[in-house]
Amino acid sequence: MSDTSEDRISIRTRLPVFLRRADPAVLTAFGCILLLLFLSSLYSSNFLSLNYLLQQLKVASFLGVVAAGVMVVILLGHIDLSIPWVMTTGAMMACAAAGFGAIGPVIAIPFGILCGTAFGLLNGFGVAYLRIPSMIVTLASNVVAQGLMVVYTGGFSPQDSAPPAVRWLATGFVIPGLPNAILVWVAISAIMVFLFTRTSFGRAVYGIGNSERAAYLSGVDTRRIVMIAFAISGALSAFGGVLLAGYSSKAAQAMGDAYLLPAIAAVVLGGTSILGGRGSYLGTVAGVILITLLQSILSVMQMPEAGRQIVYGVVIIVMLLLYGRTPPNR
Amino acid sequence: MSEWRYWLNEQRGTLMGLAIFLLMFAVYIANHPAGLTANVAQTAANKGVLFAFVAMAQALVVITAGIDLSVGMIFILTNCLASWIVVGEPLPTALGLVAVLAAGMACGAINGLLVIYGRLQPIVATIATGAVYFGLALLLRPFPGGSVNEDVADALTGRLFGVIPSSLVALAAAVVLVWLPFRRSRLGRAAYAAGSSEQAAFMSGVPIRRGKFAAYTLAGLLAAMGGLFLTFFTYTGEAAYASGSGYTLWSIAAVVLGGVSLYGGRGSAVGAIFGAFAARTTGDMLFVFDVDPLWQPLLQGVVLMIAVSIGSLALLRVRNRLDWFQ
Numbered sequence: 001m002s003d004t005s006e007d008r009i010s011i012r013t014r015l016p017v018f019l020r021r022a023d024p025a026v027l028t029a030f031g032c033i034l035l036l037l038f039l040s041s042l043y044s045s046n047f048l049s050l051n052y053l054l055q056q057l058k059v060a061s062f063l064g065v066v067a068a069g070v071m072v073v074i075l076l077g078h079i080d081l082s083i084p085w086v087m088t089t090g091a092m093m094a095c096a097a098a099g100f101g102a103i104g105p106v107i108a109i110p111f112g113i114l115c116g117t118a119f120g121l122l123n124g125f126g127v128a129y130l131r132i133p134s135m136i137v138t139l140a141s142n143v144v145a146q147g148l149m150v151v152y153t154g155g156f157s158p159q160d161s162a163p164p165a166v167r168w169l170a171t172g173f174v175i176p177g178l179p180n181a182i183l184v185w186v187a188i189s190a191i192m193v194f195l196f197t198r199t200s201f202g203r204a205v206y207g208i209g210n211s212e213r214a215a216y217l218s219g220v221d222t223r224r225i226v227m228i229a230f231a232i233s234g235a236l237s238a239f240g241g242v243l244l245a246g247y248s249s250k251a252a253q254a255m256g257d258a259y260l261l262p263a264i265a266a267v268v269l270g271g272t273s274i275l276g277g278r279g280s281y282l283g284t285v286a287g288v289i290l291i292t293l294l295q296s297i298l299s300v301m302q303m304p305e306a307g308r309q310i311v312y313g314v315v316i317i318v319m320l321l322l323y324g325r326t327p328p329n330r
Numbered sequence: 331m332s333e334w335r336y337w338l339n340e341q342r343g344t345l346m347g348l349a350i351f352l353l354m355f356a357v358y359i360a361n362h363p364a365g366l367t368a369n370v371a372q373t374a375a376n377k378g379v380l381f382a383f384v385a386m387a388q389a390l391v392v393i394t395a396g397i398d399l400s401v402g403m404i405f406i407l408t409n410c411l412a413s414w415i416v417v418g419e420p421l422p423t424a425l426g427l428v429a430v431l432a433a434g435m436a437c438g439a440i441n442g443l444l445v446i447y448g449r450l451q452p453i454v455a456t457i458a459t460g461a462v463y464f465g466l467a468l469l470l471r472p473f474p475g476g477s478v479n480e481d482v483a484d485a486l487t488g489r490l491f492g493v494i495p496s497s498l499v500a501l502a503a504a505v506v507l508v509w510l511p512f513r514r515s516r517l518g519r520a521a522y523a524a525g526s527s528e529q530a531a532f533m534s535g536v537p538i539r540r541g542k543f544a545a546y547t548l549a550g551l552l553a554a555m556g557g558l559f560l561t562f563f564t565y566t567g568e569a570a571y572a573s574g575s576g577y578t579l580w581s582i583a584a585v586v587l588g589g590v591s592l593y594g595g596r597g598s599a600v601g602a603i604f605g606a607f608a609a610r611t612t613g614d615m616l617f618v619f620d621v622d623p624l625w626q627p628l629l630q631g632v633v634l635m636i637a638v639s640i641g642s643l644a645l646l647r648v649r650n651r652l653d654w655f656q
Binding site: 079081126130131132133135136137139140141142143144145146147148150151154212213216217222254257261264265268274275304305306307308309310311312313314316317320321325326327328 | 397444448449450451453454455457458459460461462463464465466467468469472571572575579582583586592593624625626627628629630631632634635638639641642645651652654655
């Protein structure tokens with residue numbers, strides 16, 4: 001045993017610093033992105049055009065914003081199943097607030113995010129203070145959010161469309177050629193990296209993910225941290241929903257349904273342990289890009305929905321078997 | 331001290347599930363314009379049984395401290411498969427039934443192999459296999475359609491002797507033929523042991539791998555039974571994504587209502603059945619109270635939220651604050 005580990009160390013010392021410090025899972029994920037781009041370029045060279053890649057990054061940014069929130073919760077060792085309808089709530093409430101008099105357009109985006117935060121706080125309260133398993137409490141609040149939106153819209157998709165500010169945020173350009181959605185994603189990513197690596201909150205999140213008891217005994221107010229983490233997840237899901245509404249220029253029922261599984265899959269493919277406590281934000285970015293590219297390439301190749309689902313599932317399983325395995329039991 | 335107190339303590343979750351269901355069903359029947367007639371019972375049973383099979387499947391996996399987010403998709407896949415092959419003369423129909431159940435078991439076995447021998451986390455592994463199973467279902471039925479042997483369908487969804495809903499009899503048969511033998515077998519004990527403490531069970535030489543594998547495989551079988559019944563009710567196969575993910579999510583809720591611990595090792599599939607019927611009755615209740623259908627999802631959500639919050643009353647008994655974090 002010791003020989004192989006020494007060998008591994010000697011190989012590692014020969015690598016450049018940035019590679020030595022990188023997580024193997026993150027490297028594999030980025031490697032898979034390159035492989036995917038290479039294989040698709042054999043099919044058509046259009047896949048490597050700047051336009052196509054920017055378009056993909058723009059689509060990825062909606063998933064990226066949502067996945068950033070999901071990651072905080074997964075790092076704690078919990079899970080958030082309320083993503084779909086919290087996204088929809090954020091989008092619908094932002095669109096609704098926009099029609100609210102003169103100040104409507106100004107408060108639209110903050111109001112949507114606020115509604116998401118409220119659901120996040122509800123989840124966090126249930127998980128942290130009532131100690132209900134996160135899977136079941138977020139499931140219940142997903143149903144509650146769905147119920148509220150069904151009552152609000154009267155069972156139909158609302159006719160009010162996304163206000164101009166929201167559309168501008170998702171599809172406009174501050175820097176010519178670079179869609180704003182990508183800038184939003186970059187900004188949120190910067191905040192998340194700062195949060196994870198430079199604040200006591202980030203330390204506490206990793207600590208709780210490893211052992212909540214130990215974190216509590218070290219003087220961390222673990223319940224408050226867990227509640228804040230869920231609030232962040234709710235806020236970011238709602239923001240993702242707002243961006244999505246801007247992109248498709250209206251909020252619709254069930255618009256978030258297609259985001260729950262990809263968001264969790266993106267975080268896990270990026271090397272974050274679903275048991276919590278381990279994972280880097282860069283990996284989540286890689287996972288988001290990987291999943292968006294995969295979906296896009298399959299649809300460009302005009303593969304029917306059935307084939308897309310199968311390939312999608314198989315790719316996730318294969319990648320997890322490559323580097324997502326838990327240590328054996330002995 | 332007599333034995334029954336231990337038994338009562340062990341079955342507390344299941345009995346709670348039964349109590350919740352009986353209470354809700356009593357309120358439902360008391361307010362139903364027709365009262366408890368054979369027809370009302372048949373309709374209630376048929377709607378509940380579908381859900382009960384999926385909840386039982388989920389319970390088997392949850393007992394091993396796992397989770398199966400693909401049960402709803404196995405349910406949909408077997409529905410689509412049954413709409414192709416459970417047709418025609420008695421012999422082909424019988425072969426078709428066996429093939430559908432075998433397909434369900436195969437799906438469950440794949441989940442088990444990935445989780446146990448592939449050492450993947452159940453949540454993500456079953457999300458991925460769920461996508462594959464749904465893809466296969468879409469491949470079988472790109473558009474809703476197909477048919478089923480209507481004699482078998484009517485026999486299994488009708489009434490025995492004019493009073494007993496035969497779907498309930500089928501559910502009871504599944505409990506007696508699948509759940510009880512499993513519960514009493516060495517593998518079943520291993521599944522419970524793996525759920526309550528995998529390390530300790532491993533150290534004691536309990537066959538946890540085989541126990542967990544059996545649980546996942548039987549979960550696939552039970553989900554396939556649910557899929558068959560869906561075909562018997564609707565006479566068609568349909569690859570509906572929303573329906574599959576809805577059944578998956580509500581199966582988790584049913585399992586919790588039925589007293590199965592999501593941390594594993596506690597509860598029984600019988601409890602999950604009661605949980606499923608209780609959750610189903612919530613939906614029907616709104617109908618007898620003449621609530622606007624628009625409010626139905628919201629009220630269901632609120633009831634679910636209250637039901638899961640009740641469990642946290644146990645926190646009041648915690649003496650050592652470290653017991654919060656288990």
